[in-house]
Amino acid sequence: MTLLSLLALDHVTRAAALDEVAAFLDRSGVEDARRDARALLLAAGGFTAAELLLEPTAALTGAAREKLRDYAQRRAAREPVTRILGARGFWTHDLVVAPRVLDPRPDTETVVELTLELMRERRLEPLAILDLGVGSGAILCALLAEFPNARAVGVDLSANACAAAALNLSRSGFAERAAVLRGRWADALAARFDLVVSNPPYIASGELDALEPEVRLYDPPLALDGGADGLDCYREIAAELPRLLAPMGVAALEAGDKQARSVVALLAENGLEPAGIRKDAGGRERAVAARRSSS
Ligand SMILES: C[S@@+](CC[C@H](N)C(=O)[O-])C[C@H]1O[C@@H](n2cnc3c(N)ncnc32)[C@H](O)[C@@H]1O
Structure with a gap:
């Protein structure tokens, strides 16, 4: 029986729907099909994981079946669960995941961790923070939670990203401490910042076509394409950092796989002192920091 025919039946139990959607996603090439089927079923049905466990034979409502069918077909087309549900947990916040x-x-989160490690003693200061390529506002939401007296500016070239960042910052309670500007990196900024963070596009252009469909089809190219060797945006950002960083200022950048050492070298070429590299949960060097040199 296909997914469509099963979910069209009047009486489908939670457990049967889970099995059927998991099998359907598996046939569609989704990697962790059962995990995703479960997440979609819980969202479509509006019940918790505990309720699924305790009442597996309860019937799905018509509305839940309809929703689940739509979710399953989107996931089979390789749309990520976070995009289907429009939400993603990051640090301590639930963020809206917006199209494009x-x-x-x-x-x-490794960038946030490295920043906290380096700036722990300044946590309560009224720091000025800048995020270049703010995207959904994820990094700034985390930093404004951890640095309760800081103010932040986020910049992005994408109007969709600026709208998403403004929405997430406001929903997380930071509207008063954050501003979002549309523009090219720091072109429109003359101020200095105690902390500059960035997760710039870092995929080499020639590798974009080989990305998994969840990324290639749904994340915007402007957020991914880092030029011929993936390092173009780091070159542009590193050149701006000396004029952007206040005395004692720190820059913390996310780096792509195996790029950390090259990013450190680019920062050093621009007169910054290396301040640390931090690995992600998978053991890859993921975040790189540098300081404005004291001289
Ligand atoms: C990898 S995404 C990071 C988004 C977000 N900071 C995060 O970590 O989830 C890179 C972001 O940089 C933005 N971007 C790309 N080129 C830019 C430029 N020249 N000036 C400003 N933003 C740019 C993209 O629109 C995208 O939102």
């Missing part, structure tokens, strides 16, 4: 804006990834 990069879906923030757990690895990016």
